[in-house]
Amino acid sequence: MKLKRNERIGAIVKILSEHPNKTFTLSHFTEKFNTAKSTLSEDIMLVKGVFEKLNLGKVITIPGASGGVRYIPFLSKADSMEFLEGISKKIEDKERMLPGGFLYLIDVIYDPDIVATIGKIFASIIDYSKVDYLVTIETKGIPMALMTAKAMNIPLLIIRKNSKISEGSSLGITYVSGTSGAVQSMSLPRRNIKEGSKVILIDDFMRGGGTIKGMHDLMKEFRAEVVATGVLISTVKPKEKMIDNYISLLEIEEGNGENIVRPSMSFLEKISENL
Amino acid sequence: MKLKRNERIGAIVKILSEHPNKTFTLSHFTEKFNTAKSTLSEDIMLVKGVFEKLNLGKVITIPGASGGVRYIPFLSKADSMEFLEGISKKIEDKERMLPGGFLYLIDVIYDPDIVATIGKIFASIIDYSKVDYLVTIETKGIPMALMTAKAMNIPLLIIRKNSKISEGSSLGITYVSGTSGAVQSMSLPRRNIKEGSKVILIDDFMRGGGTIKGMHDLMKEFRAEVVATGVLISTVKPKEKMIDNYISLLEIEEGNGENIVRPSMSFLEKISENL
Numbered sequence: 001m002k003l004k005r006n007e008r009i010g011a012i013v014k015i016l017s018e019h020p021n022k023t024f025t026l027s028h029f030t031e032k033f034n035t036a037k038s039t040l041s042e043d044i045m046l047v048k049g050v051f052e053k054l055n056l057g058k059v060i061t062i063p064g065a066s067g068g069v070r071y072i073p074f075l076s077k078a079d080s081m082e083f084l085e086g087i088s089k090k091i092e093d094k095e096r097m098l099p100g101g102f103l104y105l106i107d108v109i110y111d112p113d114i115v116a117t118i119g120k121i122f123a124s125i126i127d128y129s130k131v132d133y134l135v136t137i138e139t140k141g142i143p144m145a146l147m148t149a150k151a152m153n154i155p156l157l158i159i160r161k162n163s164k165i166s167e168g169s170s171l172g173i174t175y176v177s178g179t180s181g182a183v184q185s186m187s188l189p190r191r192n193i194k195e196g197s198k199v200i201l202i203d204d205f206m207r208g209g210g211t212i213k214g215m216h217d218l219m220k221e222f223r224a225e226v227v228a229t230g231v232l233i234s235t236v237k238p239k240e241k242m243i244d245n246y247i248s249l250l251e252i253e254e255g256n257g258e259n260i261v262r263p264s265m266s267f268l269e270k271i272s273e274n275l
Numbered sequence: 276m277k278l279k280r281n282e283r284i285g286a287i288v289k290i291l292s293e294h295p296n297k298t299f300t301l302s303h304f305t306e307k308f309n310t311a312k313s314t315l316s317e318d319i320m321l322v323k324g325v326f327e328k329l330n331l332g333k334v335i336t337i338p339g340a341s342g343g344v345r346y347i348p349f350l351s352k353a354d355s356m357e358f359l360e361g362i363s364k365k366i367e368d369k370e371r372m373l374p375g376g377f378l379y380l381i382d383v384i385y386d387p388d389i390v391a392t393i394g395k396i397f398a399s400i401i402d403y404s405k406v407d408y409l410v411t412i413e414t415k416g417i418p419m420a421l422m423t424a425k426a427m428n429i430p431l432l433i434i435r436k437n438s439k440i441s442e443g444s445s446l447g448i449t450y451v452s453g454t455s456g457a458v459q460s461m462s463l464p465r466r467n468i469k470e471g472s473k474v475i476l477i478d479d480f481m482r483g484g485g486t487i488k489g490m491h492d493l494m495k496e497f498r499a500e501v502v503a504t505g506v507l508i509s510t511v512k513p514k515e516k517m518i519d520n521y522i523s524l525l526e527i528e529e530g531n532g533e534n535i536v537r538p539s540m541s542f543l544e545k546i547s548e549n550l
Contacts, residue, residue, distance in 0.1 A: 006284050007325040013288040014331050050282040056289050102441040110433060112425035139413045139433060143421045150387035158414060166377040189381060
């Protein structure tokens with residue numbers, strides 16, 4: 001099939017957009033389009049240009065025999081701020097407040113479009129170049145973790161709160177929930193993680209940090225190194241969390257019958273570094 | 276900013292691909308590109324053409340004041356078959372067999388690329404034009420359900436196996452697991468579903484159908500209508516399931532120390548109807 005330049009560009013953009021961080025060889029496209037390598041290289045330069053011009057992410061070309069072209073999702077500081085400020089307003093809504101200081105967030109954190117953008121933001125501020133797995137814990141963080149894994153093109157692992165017979169032998173730990181003080185357990189199937197792996201942890205909400213601390217401890221059992229920890233929302237209080245190094249996109253200041261939500265300092269620092 | 280046609284096409288494809296089933300008004304693009312409506316209409320005809328030519332899905336234009344352009348994901352019968360046969364071979368691997376007749380599938384059903392394709396296949400064979408929610412049950416079906424919801428542009432809901440205090444008041448039922456015969460419970464927060472909603476159910480695995488039957492019963496409590504049920508894998512035995520109407524992409528015939536996995540009849544029928 002012989003295609004016009006316009007058509008080739010459309011097809012290249014479609015394929016790259018749907019497979020972030022996957023390297024496609026030039027011959028993948030020259031064969032598909034029945035076109036010369038020189039023509040295709042020009043096409044790719046054009047694609048690169050329009051992604052840059054319109055802030056649609058980055059397209060990089062990797063030279064050499066094992067080289068090719070790859071799309072790297074990136075959300076600019078301005079676009080990220082606009083998105084996070086929109087979400088903050090949504091979350092501040094008093095109707096969301098539930099007994100016990102909980103927040104109803106299901107419609108936000110299960111929304112496919114919202115979690116896709118959250119995934120892009122994490123991929124814009126966390127260095128995942130040497131990471132083997134993206135790890136989350138069931139249940140509410142799974143959608144945003146999956147979209148982050150998709151943007152980074154890294155396998156997802158889900159820690160279970162009860163070990164399941166259907167996943168084979170597993171490694172588990174007990175931990176103390178920062179919120180309730182209750183002792184809980186979490187586990188991952190043994191064959192999930194190879195020893196010496198590097199991992200990123202993602203979760204939706206952090207108050208005391210007990211759950212994230214438990215995830216760190218479980219990773220130690222697997223001799224895996226945690227290179228970054230990201231949460232969507234952390235609470236301003238308690239100021240001292242059970243872990244130190246984490247990136248939170250939003251922070252929530254809980255008041256008497258009123259919450260203030262805003263992009264967090266750790267996010268602002270990170271996104272400024274990456275400009 | 277003034278763009279060339281090539282560049283406009285690249286940008287349109289990027290934006291449409293990342294937002295399946297979302298309608299963008301023509302003025303969204305004319306403003307972004309600072310271009311005339313007639314020029315943009317030609318761009319969109321070109322995009323439409325290349326999606327058709329290369330089997331990349333469908334692009335439709337909706338006329339009128341509330342009209343615009345929309346990308347509808349669609350995987351052809353040939354592409355779906357190639358994908359499902361590849362997955363079948365992977366799943367047949369004897370190394371996956373665990374004690375008790377269980378299968379280790381984590382690396383398949385948590386893989387962001389694989390679940391994205393599963394989502395596209397469900398969106399190609401299920402009519403979701405009037406559907407309000409896509410509903411799944413924790414935990415292993417969540418990644419494929421989210422990607423299906425993303426492809427259909429429908430909100431996702433996740434049934435919990437234990438009702439959680441942090442989601443407000445909930446509606447729950449008990450059900451009998453087809454696999455273990457044990458009585459279990461499932462629930463959804465009350466404010467998740469409006470009365471009279473239409474829903475699609477998605478899960479990863481079905482043996483007796485007890486869990487899916489439970490999901491149907493829970494939907495009845497919400498006075499919601501189940502318009503379709505999709506699972507990735509169903510077992511050939513028992514032949515009689517606890518529910519009748521479902522689409523399974525794959526079926527597994529369990530043998531003594533050996534499994535046979537193949538695209539299922541219900542899938543083949545559906546995909547042929549939709550050509």
